[in-house]
Amino acid sequence: MPRQTDLLMSFYKKLLARFGPQHWWPGETPFEVMVGAILTQNTAWGNVEKAIAALKLADLLEPRRLLAVEPSLLARLIRPAGYYNVKARRLRAFLTWFLDAHGGSVESMRRRPLDALREELLAVKGIGRETADSILLYAVGLPVFVVDAYTYRILLRHGLILPEADYDEIQALFTENLERDAALFNEYHALIVACGKAYCRPRPRCAGCPLEDHPHAVDDVRD
Numbered sequence: 001m002p003r004q005t006d007l008l009m010s011f012y013k014k015l016l017a018r019f020g021p022q023h024w025w026p027g028e029t030p031f032e033v034m035v036g037a038i039l040t041q042n043t044a045w046g047n048v049e050k051a052i053a054a055l056k057l058a059d060l061l062e063p064r065r066l067l068a069v070e071p072s073l074l075a076r077l078i079r080p081a082g083y084y085n086v087k088a089r090r091l092r093a094f095l096t097w098f099l100d101a102h103g104g105s106v107e108s109m110r111r112r113p114l115d116a117l118r119e120e121l122l123a124v125k126g127i128g129r130e131t132a133d134s135i136l137l138y139a140v141g142l143p144v145f146v147v148d149a150y151t152y153r154i155l156l157r158h159g160l161i162l163p164e165a166d167y168d169e170i171q172a173l174f175t176e177n178l179e180r181d182a183a184l185f186n187e188y189h190a191l192i193v194a195c196g197k198a199y200c201r202p203r204p205r206c207a208g209c210p211l212e213d214h215p216h217a218v219d220d221v222r223d
Contacts, residue, residue: 005177007160011211012184015191018210019198022190025138027052030106032061033139034098037131038090039081050080063104067095090126097124109140118144129167137189143182145174146189150196157200158214 027033032052039048054077055061060069069077075088101120102108109117114136121132129147136144147170155161161170178184199209206212 004160004173007214008174008177011158011214012188012191014210015195016187019191019194022187022194024186024190024193025134027139029061030139031063031104034094034135035061035066035091037134037138038094038127039078039087041083041087041090041131043082047080047082051078054078054080063095063099067092067099086126093125094127097121106140110142114142114144117142133171137182137185141182143175143180143185145171145185147171148189148193150192150200151189153202154192154196154200154211157204158211 025033025036026049027036035055036048036052039051052061055066058077060066060077066074071088071092074091075084078084078087078091081087097120098104112120117140118132118136121127121135122129127135133144133146136142137146147167151170152161152165155170155173156163156165160173174185174188178188195210199205199211
């Protein structure tokens with residue numbers, strides 16, 4: 001465990017030195033972050049920004065107003081985010097839970113035990129582990145590590161996980177070896193995304209990567 005802790009912190013410090021603080025997740029309010037976490041499923045963030053801008057322009061970025069919108073209109077407004085009919089249904093399912101279970105209050109969510117709150121979110125149709133954890137970490141400010149494709153790819157290429165590692169196993173690597181601190185988990189995940197986009201792509205660009213001097217086996221995961 002100490003070796004893994006040291007290695008993970010070494011990764012973090014090198015990523016931070018290269019990319020600097022990421023100030024992620026972009027959003028004016030926790031509710032905006034929640035909506036963005038749902039809309040960003042299977043799409044680029046730039047598309048989500050367009051959808052969020054449309055909701056703001058229509059003055060709908062508030063839980064009760066957004067739930068009251070006709071589903072067809074909601075789908076049209078979030079069209080830039082892709083899969084807009086599916087995402088409209090997912091947003092409505094989330095909004096129904098958020099209002100019924102917590103009165104639309106982030107503070108109410110914070111008062112729930114973390115594990116129980118996560119189970120509540122995962123029970124909402126269309127909310128998977130990555131989306132739930134993004135909401136918990138970035139909107140609610142709870143110490144949950146978010147795992148995504150970049151996390152898997154970087155850890156695999158540096159030999160910290162096996163190819164068959166699942167979401168929970170990868171998440172545990174961080175939560176069991178690092179201090180459970182929301183600010184650390186927030187910055188770390190954002191830095192992983194920055195590194196993944198710049199260097200650790202499906203076809204890796206290892207030259208110049210801040211993690212280049214760590215042992216790696218990129219040939220195992222080339223597309």
